[in-house]
Amino acid sequence: MTRLHPASLHGSLQDPILGSIGMLNEVMSRYPRAISFAPGAPHPKLVEDVDFQRYIETYVTHLTRDKGIGEEQARRMLLEYGPSRGLINDIVAQALRRDHGIDSPESALVITVGAQEAMLLVLRALFATPADTLAVANPCFVGITGAARLLNIDVVGIDETMAGLDLDALQKACAAARGSGRRIRACYVAPDFSNPSGSRMTLDCRRRLLELAEQEDLLLIEDNAYGFTAEPGNEFPPLKALDRGRRVIHVGTFAKVCFPGARVGYVVADQHLAAEGGGEKLLAAGIADIKGLCTVNTSPICQAVIGGLLLEHGGSLIALSRSKLRLYRRNLACLADALDRHLRDETPPGIRWNRPEGGFFICMDLPVPVNDALLEMCAEKYGVLWVPMSQFYIGGGGGNKLRLSCSYLDPRQIETGVERLARFLRNEIRP
Numbered sequence: 001m002t003r004l005h006p007a008s009l010h011g012s013l014q015d016p017i018l019g020s021i022g023m024l025n026e027v028m029s030r031y032p033r034a035i036s037f038a039p040g041a042p043h044p045k046l047v048e049d050v051d052f053q054r055y056i057e058t059y060v061t062h063l064t065r066d067k068g069i070g071e072e073q074a075r076r077m078l079l080e081y082g083p084s085r086g087l088i089n090d091i092v093a094q095a096l097r098r099d100h101g102i103d104s105p106e107s108a109l110v111i112t113v114g115a116q117e118a119m120l121l122v123l124r125a126l127f128a129t130p131a132d133t134l135a136v137a138n139p140c141f142v143g144i145t146g147a148a149r150l151l152n153i154d155v156v157g158i159d160e161t162m163a164g165l166d167l168d169a170l171q172k173a174c175a176a177a178r179g180s181g182r183r184i185r186a187c188y189v190a191p192d193f194s195n196p197s198g199s200r201m202t203l204d205c206r207r208r209l210l211e212l213a214e215q216e217d218l219l220l221i222e223d224n225a226y227g228f229t230a231e232p233g234n235e236f237p238p239l240k241a242l243d244r245g246r247r248v249i250h251v252g253t254f255a256k257v258c259f260p261g262a263r264v265g266y267v268v269a270d271q272h273l274a275a276e277g278g279g280e281k282l283l284a285a286g287i288a289d290i291k292g293l294c295t296v297n298t299s300p301i302c303q304a305v306i307g308g309l310l311l312e313h314g315g316s317l318i319a320l321s322r323s324k325l326r327l328y329r330r331n332l333a334c335l336a337d338a339l340d341r342h343l344r345d346e347t348p349p350g351i352r353w354n355r356p357e358g359g360f361f362i363c364m365d366l367p368v369p370v371n372d373a374l375l376e377m378c379a380e381k382y383g384v385l386w387v388p389m390s391q392f393y394i395g396g397g398g399g400n401k402l403r404l405s406c407s408y409l410d411p412r413q414i415e416t417g418v419e420r421l422a423r424f425l426r427n428e429i430r431p
Contacts, residue, residue: 012149016391028385035417036385037404040195040360043331044408046324047259055308056301059088062311082300084292085284086111088307092266095310099317100227101241102250108270108284110291111298115225115253115265119188120147121287121294122221122249122267127153132185133177137165139392141195141223144188156184157394164201165189167212174216186219186249191239192227193359196392196403200357203236210239213247219271220248228257228321229328229358246271249283254306257321262302328360331406331414335362338418343425350431353404360407363389367431370402377428384420 006014028036056078063074077087089106096102112118123134123144134148138157148155156177158170165187174184189209191201201209213220222239230236240250250268258264269283291297313319336355339362343351350367368374370388379385389401404421406414 010150012146015146015149031379031383031385034379034383034385035409035413035420037406037409037417037421038385038387039408040405041408042256042260042324043327046327047261050259050305052305055305055312058308058311059304062091062307078300078304080300082297082303083288084297085109085288086266086298086303087300088303088310089266091307091310091315095315095317096250096252096268098315100238102238102268104240104268104270108268108282110267110269110284110288111303112265112267112291113295113298114255114260114263115223115251116143116147117291117295118251118253118265118267119144119221119223120150121290122251122269123147123151123153123186124290125269125283125287126186126219127151130154131182133182135170135173135184135187135218136394137189137194137197137199138394139196139389139398140188140394141190142391144221144223145394155394157397158187160197160199164191164199164205165209167205167208170209171212171216174218184216184218186221187213188221188223189239190223190225192224192236193229193356193361194223195226195359196361196387196389197363198354198356198359198361201236206236206239206242210242210245210247214245218247222248222250224250224252225256226359228317228325229332229360231329231357232325234357240268257317257324258306258309262306264298264302264306328407329358331409331411332356332358332360332362334411334414335404335406335418338415342418342422348425348429348431351425351429360405362404362406364402364404366400366402366425366429368400368429370400378421378424381428382420382424384417384424386421 028038060074063069064071086109088111089109093104093106093109112121133154133156135156135158136144138159140157145155156173158173159166170187177184191206193200220239224238227238238250240248253265254262267287269287271283272280273283273286275281310320339353351365353362353364356362372388375388387403389398389403392398
């Protein structure tokens with residue numbers, strides 16, 4: 001029998017983050033009746049009426065009527081590999097322009113296998129040498145830090161303030177990198193209701209971040225997964241909509257506003273790239289070339305479903321996400337209100353939580369270490385699950401924090417789950 005020693009394999013196989021995710025899945029499988037505040041997944045109710053065939057037919061009609069493609073050829077396109085850059089680029093580009101003010105041509109888009117592939121491809125394209133470092137908000141979504149780990153990219157965490165990313169700390173990190181012969185090549189941010197902290201970047205902070213990116217020759221990787229959950233009338237423009245120097249690479253996903261099973265995301269990369277033999281092309285073309293060697297293309301059938309969904313909502317991301325917005329804002333309010341009712345008057349010392357304006361998550365501080373053993377005990381004795389936050393922190397930290405997600409639950413489940421959580425905290429947590 002062949003035995004492989006861990007030292008002979010890539011270090012990511014021994015990464016504690018992967019172990020934490022596996023442990024959480026294992027605990028959830030052993031306590032199926034526990035109420036789980038762990039998944040950041042879309043609510044199951046939102047995918048009950050998905051009519052795949054109708055959306056595909058809507059997209060085929062678009063190809064034949066609006067693009068002048070014969071019906072036989074249009075249907076065959078959905079059964080073949082298709083271009084690495086994607087098929088529904090025009091529909092997505094128009095939606096981003098109309099709804100979010102992101103005025104980039106369809107040639108600047110690559111349709112990806114979810115936002116996760118988009119992040120991996122962008123990192124692969126941007127990071128050329130071991131001297132290049134990725135800055136991320138701290139705490140940070142493990143998808144981007146995990147992708148950096150797979151690509152052997154060093155990561156530095158930049159703490160958040162009430163206004164968003166600590167720009168002074170980012171500037172100091174850039175100076176420190178230069179002083180050691182390195183550079184901060186790019187900075188990953190999720191300006192609206194980030195995972196896991198739920199923080200939101202102010203409009204002033206967004207503008208100053210763009211100025212700093214120009215000053216420090218940084219590229220910004222913007223993740224916009226939760227921007228649609230902002231209160232209507234209180235939306236901020238994405239960084240990409242404010243980007244005049246083409247400093248921002250914008251990453252998006254249809255997992256939350258449509259459904260995750262389609263695995264369709266996108267990246268907007270309109271930076272100019274010198275082409276071999278002279279001339280220029282867009283960075284998106286280079287990213288599409290890399291994608292061609294990874295996943296070849298994003299499923300044309302899945303793209304057709306998403307394209308048809310968008311078309312049936314007038315080509316508008318806002319219209320498409322309206323019902324989801326109502327549900328997620330209701331759930332977030334239910335979770336915050338339940339925590340206030342069940343814990344505010346009898347909160348054990350040292351327990352605090354935030355109240356984000358949108359997104360899926362609320363974070364809680366405890367006066368004790370928040371680890372796998374505490375999670376196991378909470379699941380077994382009280383029937384409620386959550387996520388330890390230490391896995392989201394760069395260089396340690398978050399050891400006394402947990403994350404609660406409200407997206408996958410109904411109000412009654414949220415109420416019952418918070419009742420159980422409150423009993424756990426009152427009975428088991430001692431400063």
